Every structure is written in C-alpha cells, then in structure tokens.
Amino acid sequence: MRGIVIWGFGSAMAFLVTAGAFLVLANLSNSLPARSVDPKPAPPNSTPPLGLELSEARLEELEKSSGQILPLTVKNAGESTFSDISLTMRVTSEDTAQPGVRYYRATIKNLAAGRSKTVQFKLDLSSTESSEEPQTPPDAPEPRTILEVQAVTPEGISAIKTAVLPL
C-alpha cells in the first residue's frame, strides 16, 4: 500500500516538474520583443527556376475569333535541365456563368538550364456563348477574356501567368 502511495506521489511530482519546465521555457520565449507576422519577402535577387513570358505586343493584337496564334516563352532559370514541362493554357470569359472553358496543352520534352523555348498556341477566342441562347443579359457589361497559362514540371516546380484581355 505504501509503495503505491510513493509511486503515485512520485509520478505526480514528475508530471509537475516536467510541466513546470515547459512553462518556464514558454515564458522565456514570451520575453522576446513582439513583431508583426508579415509574409517573408522574397530575396531581392531570387529568380523562380521556371519563367513564363507572354508577348504583350502580341496580346494586344489578339482578336475575338478563332485561329489566334499566341507564342509562350518558357525559360529555365534553374541550375539543371527540366524534362517534360507540362503547359496548360486556359481561356475563359470574365462571365463565370458561361460554361465554356477552352484548354490548350503542350509539353516541352527537355529544357536545359539557362535556355528558353517558345511554344505557339493556336487559340479560339471567339465567344463561348451559344448564338441561339445568349447567357449574358443585354444590359450587362462586356465580359473580358482571361488567359491563364501554367507550367508544371514532374518535380512539382510550377509557374503561372494570367493575361486579362479587353475582348
């Protein structure tokens, strides 16, 4: 019986000492000066390993019709070759009630470090609305066209570019 009491007392003491030690440590950290939790800014000279470039001059020339050619330049700014870079171009309307989303896909097999490659996308930028059943009310503002392009490597490195067109 006495052994049980001693064992219980010892356990309680061990628990209290451990809890106390943790609280002392936690209290030490509170003495550090308070700081706002702002997101850590990117180092000034850091460049993402994968870069995308859309020609703004070409974007300005795009029209709201099919057969529009848009070059996309992919740059490997990393230190090793990327293989099987998957490119997805998504063309949507600003009108989120319009069901029409057009996808265009391409793959770059190999892109050595420091090198760039340009892929030509042939886009259909004509309206996705059915001519018989317009979804947009006549008094609604003209929806803009959105081009979203994403590049992803098998290693999970990705880059994104979005263009908003006044079309």
Add this chain to the structure above:
Amino acid sequence: MLTLFAIATLVVGCAHLDEITPISPSPVGQRPTDFGLGPGVRPLSSGPGDKGSPGWSPSGERLAFVVDGYVVEKRTNESKARRQTTQDFGAKRVAWMTSGERLTILAQGSSPSDDPLQSVYRADLDDSLSVNKLASEVVAMSPITGGDGLLVASQTSPSSSQLAVIGPNGSIRAYGDVIEGDITAISVVPDGDRAIVAVRRLDPEQNFEILSFSFAENRFRTVTSLRQDLQIFGAPQWTENGIYYVAGEETVSSKEVSPDYNLYRLAPGSNRPDLAPGVGEDFVASSLKRNSKGDLLAVVGRRNSSSPANLYVLNPDVGEFVAATTNENMEIKTEAKDLAWSSDDRRVAIVARTMISEPRVYDVQADTLVSDFYNVYEVPIDKIAGEDPS
C-alpha cells in the same frame, strides 16, 4: 517544495496571456495599398465575375451579392464565398431579411422559356441551393426596416401595378389601390410607416410621379409630377430634409454616354423640386441611397460631365457634400442596386473595376485578381462624414 515550484511556474507561465496580439485576418486577393479608389477602400470580393447588388447582413459581418446572375454569400473578412442559388438563376437583386438568416432574391429566369417578369424568392443560408418562390410578376422590392417583411410592387396588368407586403412567413398582403402605370422603384422610410414610390404613368403624357404611401392610412398621396421628358433613376430616398431623387432625360440605351442626370430635392411639404443643395450645379448624379437613420445620403456621380465617377456622401442637414473615394481610372457601377450601406452606417459597398484598353499580365491566378473585374469594395464613411455613429 517541488509542488510550490510547479505552482509558481504555472502562475508565471500564464501571466502573459493578455500580451498576445491577434493576427489580422488574411486579406482577399491581391493587396496593394490602394485599389484605385483611394486610401481606406478595401475589396470584399475578388476574381472574375460581374458582381452587383451587394448587401450587408444586419450584423455587418456577412455580405451577399449577385455574380453573373447567381447569388453568393460570404463573411466580409474571408475570401471564400458560398453560392446560394443555381448558376443560371437569373438573379438581379439580393437583400437580407432582418433576422440575418435568410436572403430575398429578385430574379428573372435566364432562359427564353422562363417567365419574362421577375419573381421574389427566399433562400435559407445553407448549402442546399434551394429557394422558395414568394411572389411573381414583381417589378421592385425594398426591405422593411425593423421586421422580416419585404415591400414589393407587382404588375397586376400590363398597365397597372400594386404594392404588397410579404411577411416573415411568406404571407402576402396587398396594400393601397391598384395604380395605373408602372411602379419603377420603391423605398421605405426609416421608421417603416411610409413608402416612397416612383411611378411611370401610362397616360398619353407618360410622365413620372413620386408618390408617398402611408401603411397606416393605406393610401397614396402624390408628392410631385415630373416634366414629361424626365425619368427617375432608382428609388427616391426619404430624409428629414426632404425626398431626394435622381432624374434626367431618357436615353435610348443605357450604354450611351451618360447624359446630365441631376440630383433633386423635394423639401418637406413642397411639390416643387430643386437641385439638391450643396452638390453643385455641374454635378452629374447616377444613384443614391440613404443610410439607416436617413440623415446621410450616399451618392454616386461626377463633379462635372468630364470628371470621373466617385462615391460622395451628402449630409442634407448642413449641405455638406464630401467625396468618399478618389477615383481616376475605375468604372464604378452607377445603378442604385449596386450601392449599399452597412447596418451601422459606417461603410458603403460599391462595385467597380479598372478601365482597361490593353491587356494586363500578372504572375498570379485570375481568382486572386481584384481590380480587373467588377468587385465589391468597402468604403469607410464614418471618418469622412465627420461623425462617429457610436
């Protein structure tokens, strides 16, 4: 001894809890310091979609608005919005019931087979997307202050309309006589005992009239008749200094260059409108909405026909007219339904997007962009209005 040590450390360890500083909620989308509408203005939505008809919940913590014909609801400090109707619902306007747990939606079916007239629906705030139809052939609606009732104007025939109140349980009670003409907009005065009604008469002159309807007396009184070439835009707004409204000459298309719409005031007891004092003769008004007490008016308009649209606040009591935004390159929506006061009268919601003439390219997803698409912005009013409502 050990016990004392442990208790002492527990006390010391808990002594600094009050020094913990809360971290502000994460902002919505892109977060430059100025979104093109001036300091202090912050977005309440982000991403693509033609937003409109914003409405604050009675608690001020939630916001509902229409996006491309469907209704969404969200907490004001979160980016995630919950859809409350199907995507093809054809919603035009949304308003909160006073309880803050339901929405009323004015909608017109979007397919050709749907009823061309609008209906009013009630939606519970859940994920079911189900709605209850309360009334059909509705041309205007206005929440009634201090209850879960809704005042609607229904078309009773192609040439007549009538007011009705939809109760919290969905019951409908017609009010007043049938009016010969189209009721175009209605608003309820702050104490809820009267409604101000804009009517387009269908007689040969087809002029607009402003009527006052007393719920207690169940009858209309004509406040004024407008000149034949003028039409009223939005609902006339009651204040203690008179009834204010926007009127101008009719245009063929709303997409034409904005003509000279003026902000008028009908002084109490007068049937002769004058230009609203304090706003300036060159001011081009687009829409207005009073606050809950009726002592301030939010007005969207331009200082003159060549200046950009801004949100202004008019204090009719002293004639003070102050710009709440400093817009240079934003298209601010100019319909009255796109203007909303918060229930504490400290903020006004407007809808705007950047004017663009050439492509804009970003390194982020479209869902996080704000100013490129019509989004809802919160404009702080309490400081510029020169008073603290609290």
